[in-house]
Amino acid sequence: MNRIITISREFGSGGREFGRRLSENLGCAYYDQEIVQEIAKRTELSERYVQQVMGHRPITSFPIHIGRSFRMMADPNMDQSQTIFREQCSILREMAAKSDCVIVGRCADYILWEEKPFRIFVYADMPSKVERCRVKNYEKEDLTDKELERRIAAVNRRRADYYEYYTGQKWGDRIHYDLCINTTQTNIKQMTAAISRLFMGQA
């Protein structure tokens, strides 16, 4: 069985850097945006659209009680979300079957549970997330700290909603992860170097 490491991460916490460094240290595959690209290719939808759908839990276009009364009525929004999620599941399973890998986001910890992934959650406090977004010049916009905080909180709320919709689990609840890492005061390079030892038989 291949060694699968999944990284769930709060927006602004450096989870992507964490995953990339880990895969570099371990010399294994790294999947992040590649998943969106592959879904777009297979569904013939645009990457931008796939990204948007994957960033939100599905919204049905009519109230759920109407949906229940007229079961045969199709909901195109819902259908598209389900199609994308199905593709996401099969692509993740193919990636996991191919070789050792680090996968960032996309409910991979849940979808690949049969592969017994090592599940990491990366988080940080708000000032540190704001600072990280500033340094990366987030969307090159001139936002105040308060605006940036609101935006970060909104992205993380959407990630939580999406995860909870598809998994029935609470996003970020420590019991669903093997390791939760706070990057507020932690040097990501040093931490990934230490964690890598776990998988290199050198610990």
Added chain:
Amino acid sequence: MNRIITISREFGSGGREFGRRLSENLGCAYYDQEIVQEIAKRTELSERYVQQVMGHRPITSFPIHIGRSFRMMADPNMDQSQTIFREQCSILREMAAKSDCVIVGRCADYILWEEKPFRIFVYADMPSKVERCRVKNYEKEDLTDKELERRIAAVNRRRADYYEYYTGQKWGDRIHYDLCINTTQTNIKQMTAAISRLFMGQA
């Protein structure tokens, strides 16, 4: 400034083993039961009594609104709890000032915040905590799994209450820790070896 590592831990999660191994790897002091012994010595109370008080949040002997109306009335239970907590604070500060160390429990992560400790929270799922308690032959009693579960949950509820009473923070809330480690599927020896690298400049 000395390197202080604090370990908060769910009962049955192997947090004590985690702390002990970490201190052995780093060749630094390890404080756990020693804190209770030192408080007992300084307050001239029995170790058993100190342990009991430290395991519960204080209970006032009359309703809090009466306490507010008659401020001059002393509450002996409350006084003793406060005395023990004060000793706990000064002993922890002395230990932290003496040398690098690993401290298990006793709100050390909060009390020593000025020393910028590296704060670890160790946890596990319930079946794994039950199994660990079984292996350690917890109190040599013949308990069913359900009874053991209830006992583990009760100890952890008390730890949470005690921590929240003295710190105003939620026990186990990831934001108050640098690292949260789930020992359910993790080999503690390997994990402590990896984490030790963080503090040995070898990561």
